[in-house]
Structures are given as structure tokens and as C-alpha cells.
Amino acid sequence: MVSDRPGAYAGATIAVAALVLWLMAPRDIPGAQLLADFVRWLPALLHGFAINVAVSIGALTFGTVLGVFVGSLSLARGIVGRAARLWVQAFRNAPWLVLIFFTTYVFPFEFDLGGLIVPFPDWLKVVAALALPASANIAEVFRGAVQSIPSTQWDAAGSLAMSRRQILLLIVLPQCMRRMLPPWMNVYAIITTGTALSSLVGIHDVLDTAQIASTTVAHSSFTVLMYMSALALFFVYCYPVTLATRAVERRLRSR
Numbered sequence: 001m002v003s004d005r006p007g008a009y010a011g012a013t014i015a016v017a018a019l020v021l022w023l024m025a026p027r028d029i030p031g032a033q034l035l036a037d038f039v040r041w042l043p044a045l046l047h048g049f050a051i052n053v054a055v056s057i058g059a060l061t062f063g064t065v066l067g068v069f070v071g072s073l074s075l076a077r078g079i080v081g082r083a084a085r086l087w088v089q090a091f092r093n094a095p096w097l098v099l100i101f102f103t104t105y106v107f108p109f110e111f112d113l114g115g116l117i118v119p120f121p122d123w124l125k126v127v128a129a130l131a132l133p134a135s136a137n138i139a140e141v142f143r144g145a146v147q148s149i150p151s152t153q154w155d156a157a158g159s160l161a162m163s164r165r166q167i168l169l170l171i172v173l174p175q176c177m178r179r180m181l182p183p184w185m186n187v188y189a190i191i192t193t194g195t196a197l198s199s200l201v202g203i204h205d206v207l208d209t210a211q212i213a214s215t216t217v218a219h220s221s222f223t224v225l226m227y228m229s230a231l232a233l234f235f236v237y238c239y240p241v242t243l244a245t246r247a248v249e250r251r252l253r254s255r
Contacts, residue, residue: 029219037222038229041213045226048209049233051123055205056192058127063134063191064184070135071142072168084139091136096129096194103129104201126198134191141183145176185245189238196234206230 029037073084091099103125111118149172157167199208210230214223 029217029221034219034222034225037213037217037219038225041209041217041226042229044209044213045206045229045233048204048206049230049237051203051205052192052195052198052234053237055123055127055130055195055198055203056188058124059130059134059191059195060188062127062131063187064138066131066135067138068142071139071146074139074143075146088136088139088143091132092140094133096133097197097200099129099132100126100197100201122201123198123203126195126201126203130191130194133194134187137187137190138180138184141180141187142176145179146172148179149175182245182249185241185248189241189245192238192241193234206233 070084070087073080074088075081076084104122107120107125107128110120146168153171154167157171158164162170195205196207199205199211202208207230210226213226217223
């Protein structure tokens with residue numbers, strides 16, 4: 001059955017889509033020259049995609065730390081809990097491109113630390129921008145994981161004179177980590193695809209490299225090939241994350 005082989009189904013789908021796009025693309029360059037130009041630009045394309053991966057890892061790292069902190073605060077009562085939940089709702093629904101432009105221009109391009117000029121690179125601003133929606137999503141994942149723990153465990157640990165902090169750190173959090181892993185991996189895949197927006201603020205990522213290559217070679221068929229290659233790189237990188245997420249979910253359900 002096709003449904004039992006998601007990898008084969010997705011691979012066939014992307015292959016058919018690529019074939020259709022290739023057949024529809026104009027033939028304004030000989031095949032040998034097209035291949036030679038592609039091979040010449042492939043290292044730059046891979047280097048650009050490595051920047052996308054680095055930005056996604058940085059954004060998820062900062063987003064995870066901030067998200068767990070905000071998620072912990074959202075469990076509290078009073079103004080602290082309401083402020084944390086407002087953070088979650090605000091950045092879960094904020095357009096990512098707006099956040100990227102916001103961090104690009106709200107932060108200075110360099111800092112003066114006692115006469116020492118420290119630059120603040122644009123890629124780090126993009127990391128900060130994508131860490132905001134990542135933190136909001138991870139905070140919600142964390143809150144849901146904590147609330148999924150049966151209340152009887154809290155009561156039993158409380159009867160042993162454990163504080164709420166001890167119960168959270170020693171009993172609840174170890175169970176939450178396993179429950180958080182699949183949605184956390186999904187957030188990473190989404191953040192990775194979102195790094196494509198970084199090209200709009202001058203980051204030399206895979207899309208910016210594809211655009212430069214297309215302008216340099218100036219042939220429509222080469223342009224189609226470059227953007228198809230960028231699409232394929234995102235798919236090849238993100239789809240195994242999706243498969244791993246499903247495998248982790250199946251393993252957790254079997255326990």
C-alpha cells in the first residue's frame with residue numbers, strides 16, 4: 001500500500017512535480033552548458049543551505065530555552081501567567097517576515113563596548129526573529145506536556161513533603177521531555193523552512209545564492225533548475241525529520 005510507504009510516496013510526488021516543471025521550463029541553453037553551470041554553482045548553493053541550517057539550529061536553541069521558561073511561567077496564576085500566555089498568543093500569530101524585518105532594524109548593526117566595536121551580524125538578527133515564534137510554540141508544547149501528567153502524581157509527590165519545584169524538576173519534567181520530543185521536532189522542521197525568508201534581508205542563504213546564480217547565468221532553464229534544487233535541498237533535509245518524528249511517536253505510543 002502507498003500509505004504504508006510514506007517515503008516512497010513523497011519521493012514519487014516530488015519527482016513527478018520536478019519532471020513537470022522541467023518539461024514546462026524553456027529550453028534556452030544547451031544541456032551540456034546547463035549541467036556545467038549547475039556543477040559550477042552547486043558548491044555555493046550547498047554553502048548557502050548550510051547557512052539556513054545554522055540559522056535554524058540557532059533559532060531552535062534559543063527558542064527552546066526561552067520557550068521552556070515562558071511555558072513554565074504560563075502555568076502560574078495571576079499577572080505572570082497572563083503575561084506569559086499573552087507572549088505565546090502574540091508570537092504564535094505574528095508574521096515571521098514582519099519579525100525578521102523588525103529585528104533587522106530595531107537592533108543596531110554594531111555595539112560600542114567601552115571603545116571596542118562589536119558587530120551584530122544580520123544572520124544573528126534572523127536567529128533572534130525566528131526564535132520568537134519558536135519560543136511561543138515550544139512554550140505551548142511544554143505547557144501541554146506538563147498538564148498531560150496525571151494530577152495524582154502531583155498529589156502523591158506532595159504527600160511526601162516535596163515542594164512544587166521539586167515535583168516539577170524531579171518527577172514531571174523527565175516525563176515531559178519524552179512527550180515534547182515529537183512536536184519539538186516538528187517545530188524544528190517548520191523553523192528550517194522559515195529560514196528561506198532570511199534572503200529578503202540580505203542573508204546569503206540558499207535562495208539568495210540561487211537568485212545570484214540565476215542573474216549571473218541569465219537563462220530561464222538554469223533559473224528553474226536552481227530553484228528546483230533549492231526546493232529539493234529543503235525537502236531532503238526536512239523530510240527525514242518528519243519521518244523521525246513519526247517513528248518517535250510510534251515508539252512512545254507502544255510503551
